[in-house]
Amino acid sequence: MSEERNDREKGRAGAGEPGLFQAPPMAEQERMVEAMLFASAEPLSVAELEARMPMGSDAAEALQHLRRRYEGRGVRLVRVGERWAFRTAPDLGFLMSHEVVETRKLSRAAIETLAIIAYHQPVTRAEIEEIRGVSVSRGTIDQLLELEWIRLGRRRMTPGRPVTFVVTEAFLDHFGLESTRDLPGLKELRAAGLLDSRPLPGGQAEEEEDGAAPGQGEMFDD
């Protein structure tokens, strides 16, 4: 830089030229154009550049040099109508979008549907709805399919031949299970304190638990 500066001083000192002062050397003019285009909020024309540069400067030539200098770089000097501006190289556009991965908890509907599929697979949508007591939205199933935690199983050999859902390898991976048989039964859930919220009155809950085990057995038998 100091060399360039010296050149500049020399350039300026040289008198007796047409202008009152000689224009700075081209390398210096190139620096000027570079800085102006970098800092400007809008593209600048040759005339606008020259209006801000020392007398006798040739912005058009400086632009040509600058354009060549930026060829193949991450930034390019581009012409916008009659004006000039720096723009990011088009092949690097992907850097201008930043992907943010946001981790979100699965919705309650989704996790419950998933749990029912895991415990009762293969299971039809109607069965899921019966167990949950509310209808299952298309979106919930789609989301689980998209996550690749469930997939379509064989069609049920009943009227209408409804599709069934089963969980996938990816599901087992995510939840750290070797097989769905590793899923704890209701008794274990209760023992683990997961069922302690308001047990059903009377013996009914017990009955239900008892019932769950064989049910599950059936479900998971290969």
Added chain:
Amino acid sequence: MSEERNDREKGRAGAGEPGLFQAPPMAEQERMVEAMLFASAEPLSVAELEARMPMGSDAAEALQHLRRRYEGRGVRLVRVGERWAFRTAPDLGFLMSHEVVETRKLSRAAIETLAIIAYHQPVTRAEIEEIRGVSVSRGTIDQLLELEWIRLGRRRMTPGRPVTFVVTEAFLDHFGLESTRDLPGLKELRAAGLLDSRPLPGGQAEEEEDGAAPGQGEMFDD
């Protein structure tokens, strides 16, 4: 560019490397960093750059190459604390009258307070007052906080746990400093003992200062 692209393809194709994909060649990484920094008005950290680059990229090395490439140009790659940014060369400021943003004039109190925070950080309000010999108005601190030139540091582990103030990266950026270590005259001031907190002999009422010395050491020690 086409050559570089070819290199890149080759680089990616090379299998059997530790990463899943090999990082693009350094020339390509340099272009990426160039594009990202050119596109941003705010300084970016190595981590922020790498988050947007292909796996295995080394933004720190690319920055070193890039910095050299822009030496003496109209635009320079500067370090601002832990971040990097392109800034126009200061000797070309005269071309930029169009871009000058009128800033509010700071009061003398604000300027002095800012300098004291920069040179003595982390520093409590009581310490600033002790150095200036006058109370610091809320407005002064607020103004500096608003400019984002100062921020709150850790609380001092002394009675009352007073908050401390430190300068920010925006401060470094504004004054063209790479780090607080580059503050003008810092070494001389420290050598002259003028950055020591020297309690009043006899130690009346100035206990609060005791904590200042280690705090400073932390901040400025290399």
Added chain:
Amino acid sequence: MSDEPVTMPEGEDAVAARRAAEALIVDVDGYEGPLDVLLTLSRTQKVDLRRISVLQLAEQYLAFVERARALRIELAADYLVMAAWLAFLKSRLLLPPDPTEEGPTGEELAAHLAFQLERLQAMRDAAARLMGRDRLGRDFFARGVPEEVTMKRRVRYTATLLDLMQAYARVRTRDEFRPYAMEREDVLTMQEALEALRPLIGYAGDWRRLSSFLPPEWRGDPVRRRSATAATFAAALELARQGAVELRQEETFAPIEIRRRGERQ
């Protein structure tokens, strides 16, 4: 703040002296506190701040405060505290040290004041150098058209095995998904009691205690018993209203008795 040296000669140049004094006093708000005044005063000594005569400085300051008071201008407490402190310092510096006295010597106090003044001056110089640097937005510039980095948000859903098990437990216990309804397991409705009571009443020609009509399976558990008692009582009232039965009670809280109506013996 004026940078001109402040001198206060006695006599001769009285007008100039007064103007200097007034400048100081009138500007007292312009001063950034007593330390600032002292720093200004110390400049008249035209020596290194480390070697200023604190004694002389104290005298200048006290004279300044004296003049301010002569002009009936109120001084802020800070200034008076500083004046008192400097008077104390002056006495320490003038009197021979008393070895029995505790605390710092006059020299130590003077050295500290000199340090404070030097440090304040150093910070002012540093501030000036800082403000004199090339500055962003004035001497060097950031990118004029920063490109927006578009944030693409990709949501990754997670759930733990615990979430899964809890969800299943929730569904299976149905404690949160069933439309809200009172638990009826231990409640005998009046309708049920009526249905139970009606066939039995045919045999009750004599007064019998109402409690004997409780369905047997509702007698054990106290909760069930209470519900059944209430329901059966309500059913009995209903039957009485219809004219099918008569009810009586010997006294308050005595057992309620019931018999079929119309068949007197």
